[in-house]
Amino acid sequence: MPINKMPSGDGTELVVAGRLDGAAANELEIEVLAVMRSGAKNIYVNLAEASFLCSAALRVLLQYWRQMKNSGRALYVTKPSAEADAVLRMSGFRDQMVEGAQPR
Amino acid sequence: MKATIERSIRNQLPEVRGVSDWLKSFADHHHLPLALRHDLDLALTEWLTNVISYGFGQAGEHLIRIRLACDAQTASIEVEDEGRPFNPLDHPPVDTSAPLEERPVGGLGIHLIRRLMDSVDYRRDGDRNVLVMVKRLR
Numbered sequence: 437m438p439i440n441k442m443p444s445g446d447g448t449e450l451v452v453a454g455r456l457d458g459a460a461a462n463e464l465e466i467e468v469l470a471v472m473r474s475g476a477k478n479i480y481v482n483l484a485e486a487s488f489l490c491s492a493a494l495r496v497l498l499q500y501w502r503q504m505k506n507s508g509r510a511l512y513v514t515k516p517s518a519e520a521d522a523v524l525r526m527s528g529f530r531d532q533m534v535e536g537a538q539p540r
Numbered sequence: 541m542k543a544t545i546e547r548s549i550r551n552q553l554p555e556v557r558g559v560s561d562w563l564k565s566f567a568d569h570h571h572l573p574l575a576l577r578h579d580l581d582l583a584l585t586e587w588l589t590n591v592i593s594y595g596f597g598q599a600g601e602h603l604i605r606i607r608l609a610c611d612a613q614t615a616s617i618e619v620e621d622e623g624r625p626f627n628p629l630d631h632p633p634v635d636t637s638a639p640l641e642e643r644p645v646g647g648l649g650i651h652l653i654r655r656l657m658d659s660v661d662y663r664r665d666g667d668r669n670v671l672v673m674v675k676r677l678r
Contacts, residue, residue: 457560458553458589488578490585491648501640519578526655527648528636 439467447478449514453485456520461492468500468511477509480535484515489523501533543570544609551592551602551621556585559606566608572615576675579656580608583673584617586649587628595623595669614658616674626669627662628653 437460440451448471452464464481471479481497483489497513504511512535516524524530545566549555560581567577588604596602607618634651635643654660657673664670 455557455560457557457585459557488582490582490589491652492589494648495645498640498643498645505641523582523652526636526652528634528638528643529640532640 448476449480451482455488456486456493457490458492461496465496479511480514482514483520486520489520542611546607548603548605556588570610583653583656586653591621618672620668620670622668
């Protein structure tokens with residue numbers, strides 16, 4: 437599962453493609469932690485090309501969403517694919533974590 | 541007519557990705573819709589991850605048997621393991637309306653299985669857990 441890291445305005449964007457299963461969730465955690473420790477104000481996890489999102493990845497997103505918030509910063513999920521969006525919605529994460537999400 | 545295939549895996553997390561590939565081949569062969577195969581894949585991945593991570597403690601190698609089946613009305617997954625008894629249907633439901641600050645970190649995998657599948661049945665058969673997950677073809 438490729439993760440590309442790039443600057444994005446006031447933060448860093450992590451672009452995740454493919455299958456975000458348990459093993460990939462560990463890779464995502466390593467990348468998020470590195471960006472958080474670099475002092476980024478915001479972290480944007482772009483899931484536009486993520487075809488699969490499991491609960492292990494949700495746990496990583498939740499854990500670091502909280503840590504960023506507690507330190508006065510923010511983690512957002514952006515542009516989720518249809519598959520990722522459905523899982524975020526089923527989990528109750530969508531409206532609070534996805535950038536620009538409208539409740540539905 | 542019902543089509544069925546079966547395989548066994550060891551209780552090792554890297555085996556789960558191979559099961560997804562196996563499920564994909566089954567779904568391709570039987571022309572299952574993309575959305576349906578995604579839901580089957582996610583539910584099976586969540587359950588296998590749970591069984592492998594929490595079912596066996598530290599004690600050695602175990603086999604987990606998986607059976608896939610489909611007919612004109614349904615697709616189903618049966619998973620049988622010899623781990624400690626665990627009925628996911630006893631797990632309390634997740635309150636998805638709670639603020640993320642207050643949400644427990646665990647329990648999401650079982651929540652997803654229950655949301656994704658049309659029915660989930662559990663039984664303890666001797667020293668084995670048997671979980672059957674069914675999705676209707678629409």
